[in-house]
Amino acid sequence: MFDFLKRKNQAAPEATNSQEKPSGFFSRLKQGLSKTRAKLTRGMANLFLGKKELDANLIEQIEMQLLTADVGVETTEQLIRSLTQKLARKELHDGEAAFQCLREEMKNILQPCEVPLIIPDETKPYVILVVGINGSGKTTTIGKLANYFKQDKKTVMLAAGDTFRAAAIEQLQIWGERNQIPVIAQQPGADTAAVIYDALEAAKARGIQLLIADTAGRLHTQSNLMAELQKVKRVMAKLDPTTPHETLIVLDATLGQNALNQVKQFHQAIGVTGIVLTKLDGTAKGGIIFAIAKAMQLPIRFIGIGEGIDDLRPFEAGEFVDALFEE
Numbered sequence: 001m002f003d004f005l006k007r008k009n010q011a012a013p014e015a016t017n018s019q020e021k022p023s024g025f026f027s028r029l030k031q032g033l034s035k036t037r038a039k040l041t042r043g044m045a046n047l048f049l050g051k052k053e054l055d056a057n058l059i060e061q062i063e064m065q066l067l068t069a070d071v072g073v074e075t076t077e078q079l080i081r082s083l084t085q086k087l088a089r090k091e092l093h094d095g096e097a098a099f100q101c102l103r104e105e106m107k108n109i110l111q112p113c114e115v116p117l118i119i120p121d122e123t124k125p126y127v128i129l130v131v132g133i134n135g136s137g138k139t140t141t142i143g144k145l146a147n148y149f150k151q152d153k154k155t156v157m158l159a160a161g162d163t164f165r166a167a168a169i170e171q172l173q174i175w176g177e178r179n180q181i182p183v184i185a186q187q188p189g190a191d192t193a194a195v196i197y198d199a200l201e202a203a204k205a206r207g208i209q210l211l212i213a214d215t216a217g218r219l220h221t222q223s224n225l226m227a228e229l230q231k232v233k234r235v236m237a238k239l240d241p242t243t244p245h246e247t248l249i250v251l252d253a254t255l256g257q258n259a260l261n262q263v264k265q266f267h268q269a270i271g272v273t274g275i276v277l278t279k280l281d282g283t284a285k286g287g288i289i290f291a292i293a294k295a296m297q298l299p300i301r302f303i304g305i306g307e308g309i310d311d312l313r314p315f316e317a318g319e320f321v322d323a324l325f326e327e
Helices: 002-008 025-032 034-039 041-048 056-068 073-088 095-113 138-151 166-179 192-206 223-239 257-270 288-296 317-325
Strands: 126-131 156-159 210-213 246-252 274-278 300-304 312-314
Touching: 025 034, 025 317, 034 041, 034 317, 041 056, 041 095, 056 073, 073 095, 073 288, 095 288, 095 317, 126 138, 126 192, 126 223, 138 156, 138 166, 138 210, 138 300, 138 312, 156 166, 156 192, 192 210, 192 223, 223 257, 246 257, 257 288, 274 288, 288 300
Parallel strands: 126 210, 126 246, 156 210, 246 274, 274 300
Antiparallel strands: 300 312
16 A cells, blocks of 8 residues: 555655746757647658648648647537638748747647636635546645645645545645645545535635545536535535635546546536646647647646656646647
């Protein structure tokens, strides 16, 4: 068990000032997106650049490139439609101009989802309920979020609401110890709603600014478990009708289109208000971020591009697209 926890918590070094953007973060972001870049933008660049004439055959190849990189049918149609219209108006004179046009269009799709998660000082505690399926990186993400907001001078408390996995409780407690953050936990198998209710009571009593509540991972198709999340929200509302203030879903980018299905189902069941997209460094399917942005139009609060504590960063659309396109 503890060997497992040690491996799982290699991503939790001693806290650093994660509010200060590391000087090499853009390089890490670029490196983290290398697989997606190889699949998506490098392939398109090879098709576009050097082309003096743009024709229907080229547009068809670009369309296929977008689809195979999990950009999604709806998003791909929008991008291809924009290119086709500008070609018809003779606004694009060569492949390089078309490539830059596509880059800007993709940035425009992501821009509305660039909404930072701001914790208001007047709300105590501000409650973030974290949901997602098993293996999405949910508990590790909570630990990194706790460190991030602590470095922003917020007082933070964690609620170990994933009572299904004993390892999840211990993992969260390790994060709490390392970052000197209190963790409210009960025994494995305890009622999740009761754990989070107790944590909310404790956070109120101690004047804590931010409570981050973990929940057990569940498939979006498991209606009984989705109903359990609805119960958690109802129980919290008895103590504070405004909670949770944020319902954050953690998505694994390696799942591609299935990640989009997950957020749709969770949103329908409990009302998601923000997204964290993890494991972008381990997949060529990072194009799913465009499909999610287009289909859901929900704030993408953070992205994860590595195991380090500073590799979970607030999402910035321009920076993301620049890193994806830059060679």
